[in-house]
Amino acid sequence: MHPDRYYWMSDIYPTGAMDGYIRTALDRAHVVRDLYRRVSNVQHPDTWHPVLVICEQCGKVGTTIVTRWDGERVYYECRANLVTWAAGCGHSGWVAPFGGRAKLPWNLEWAAQWSLFGVTIEPCGKDLATAGGSRDRSDAIAREVFEREPPINVAYEFLNIGGRKMSTSKGRGAAAHRIVEVIPPEQLRTLFIRPRPNHAIEFDPEGTDAIPRLFDEFDKLADATAGRPVKGELAPGFESVFRYALRDAGADVAAEAAAFRPNFGHLAFLAQVPGADIPARMADEKGAPLDAHERAILDERLAAARAWLESYAPDRARMAVRETTPEEAGALDDEQRAFLGALAGAVVPGPDHDGAASGPAGGDAWQTAIFATAAGLGLPPGRAFAALYLAFLGRPNGPRAGWLLAGLEPAFVARRLREVAAPDATMGPAGGAA
Ligand SMILES: [Zn+2]
Structure with missing residues (x-):
């Protein structure tokens, strides 16, 4: 049913990492029996214990049943007729079920793994996730036996x-x-x-x-x-x-x-x-x-x-900022140009390093400056943004304009805004923070 997990777990048991969970499961066998009845309507005998011993005589695991636990060892029988798909050898005896000599039944093993590996999310196929099914059982085991909140079920x-x-x-x-x-x-x-x-x-x-x-x-x-x-x-x-x-x-x-x-x-x-x-x-x-x-x-x-x-x-997310003023910006009207000129005022010479221009700090601050500047001129935001996209990208739409401007050198932004705002006045050398 879960062959990969089974063979991999068979390497874990001999390390002793599962011993604590085996001990807890045996100490709380009555809790396990009760929750199997409640959650899945599975009725085990009152002597049933939730651990599968590997028979010391024949090596089978599915044919054994544990009926007693003394705190250190379990008493098990390898029964001929316990399951239809295999016949046990009839051996019985006491054994300490640790260090790889026993394993937990699947639902307990699953729940124990959540604790062992700190699992917080476990994607689970719909076939296991049905009400009263395997996942419900393991969730209940995690909570009631291992006292741990089960992972989020997906x-x-x-x-x-x-x-x-x-x-x-x-x-x-x-x-x-x-x-x-x-x-x-x-x-x-x-x-x-x-x-x-x-x-x-x-x-x-x-x-x-x-x-x-x-x-x-x-x-x-x-x-x-x-x-x-x-x-x-x-x-x-x-x-x-x-x-x-x-x-x-x-x-x-x-x-x-x-x-x-x-x-x-x-x-x-x-x-x-x-x-x-x-x-x-x-x-x-x-x-x-x-x-x-x-x-x-x-x-x-x-x-x-x-x-x-x-x-x-x-x-629309893929774009290139034009290195020179796009021809398409010629389509802007006077109101949009005035907006760009006013926005250039948002970029101020920095006081503390090399006189370089500095702009609003980050995309949100730019976004705020754009809205405020447009509102101050009575320009609808849509036309303000279109002006910015045309001025920098040569097209009427783009990603969030605030982030766009925040990603560019402030001096470059100021220069481009002024060039587009007053195309005839700024044909001179770049960088004039007039
Ligand atoms: Zn046997």
Whole structure:
């Protein structure tokens, strides 16, 4: 039934790592019998004990039944008629069931593994996840016998990718494989465990912002867990979802929540800016150098962003900032030009280093400046954003403009804004912060 797991576990038992769980299961045999009755309507005799001894005489394991436990040894019988598929040899005796001489029945073994390996999420096929089924039994065993909350249950059959079931057995394996190259483990876990009761997980990354939104959702969970303000609604239990999404079950949740995480959309943009010093920009945004963990997060996200741009990203996310003023910017009207000129005022000469220009700190600050400047001139935001996209990308749409501007050199931004705002006045040398 689970051959891979069985053979692999057979290496674990001789190490003694399972001994504590075997002892607990035997001490609480009455609890196990009771929950089998309750959860699965399986009635074992009152002498039944939840451990399978390997017969010392014939070596079989499925033919033995343990009927007594004295705290150190079990009494077992290798019965001829216990199961239909094998005949026991009739041997009986006392043996210490440790160090590989016995194993736990499947449901107990499964629950014990959750504790042994610190499992916090266990994808589970629908066949095991039915009411009263194997998973329910192991959940009950985890709680009542091993006194541990079972992992979050995920029926992975319900994950639909682009409206079709994701499955490695139905020709969609390639897609499933590709998706894990773009989505790191913590965001993939978020996809599975975010609260969507009784709903299939609809996830359509092809040509959409589904993957950036998944990162944003994870970051929102982190923000909320860290007590930072978040926009929009928060599902109840967000702290648990964040905790379970973390790759390391023993992680310091507060430290993880507090860590600086770069916005995925911003990174996807920066990844396309030639020569952008991304770690330096991220340090600016954080307001301090990134620590080693944050640097690792950045590297992982940058790789994911590049993979996304090469695979699933919609065309509008792929863009190139024009090195010279785009011809298309000639279509802008006077109001839009006035807006760009006013926005150039948001970029001020920096007081403390080399007289270089500095802009609003980060994408959000730029976004705020854009809205405020447009509002001050009575220009609808849509036309303000179109002006920015035409001025920098040569097209009327693009990614979040605040992030776009935050990703560029402030001096370059100021120069371009002024050039487009007053095309006849700025044909001279670059950099005039008039
Ligand atoms: Zn035997």
